Amino acid sequence: MSIVVEIQKDIFDYLDSHYGIEPEEIKSHSKLNELGVDSLGLLAIVDMVKKKYGIELDDERIASVRTFQDFTELLERKCAAAERAGRA
Numbered sequence: 478m479s480i481v482v483e484i485q486k487d488i489f490d491y492l493d494s495h496y497g498i499e500p501e502e503i504k505s506h507s508k509l510n511e512l513g514v515d516s517l518g519l520l521a522i523v524d525m526v527k528k529k530y531g532i533e534l535d536d537e538r539i540a541s542v543r544t545f546q547d548f549t550e551l552l553e554r555k556c557a558a559a560e561r562a563g564r565a
Contacts, residue, residue: 481552484530488522488548495521505546522548532556 489500496513503512509519519542523534532555542548 480530480556481549484526484532484552485549487525487529491522491525503545505544505549507545508543509545509548510543519548526552532559 489503492498492503492512492514493500496518498512514522519539523539526532526534532552534551534555538551542551
């Protein structure tokens with residue numbers, strides 16, 4: 478399982494436990510604010526990702542996240558950059 482898939486699973490679990498959002502309700506085009514996730518909720522998810530996986534996401538990039546797909550793409554770019562840096 479890729480790291481991004483693991484993180485997505487943890488996000489699904491977080492959204493379920495904190496917002497009552499079932500994983501089946503979350504689609505790639507789902508807007509986080511329509512799911513009830515405000516900026517503080519998004520920051521809590523980012524903090525969880527940082528603590529568990531050591532992946533830091535830039536504040537300005539986080540501010541541009543509107544959909545679950547946006548968040549996934551941000552994670553994929555960050556993980557790919559970390560992987561490239563690890564090979565160098």
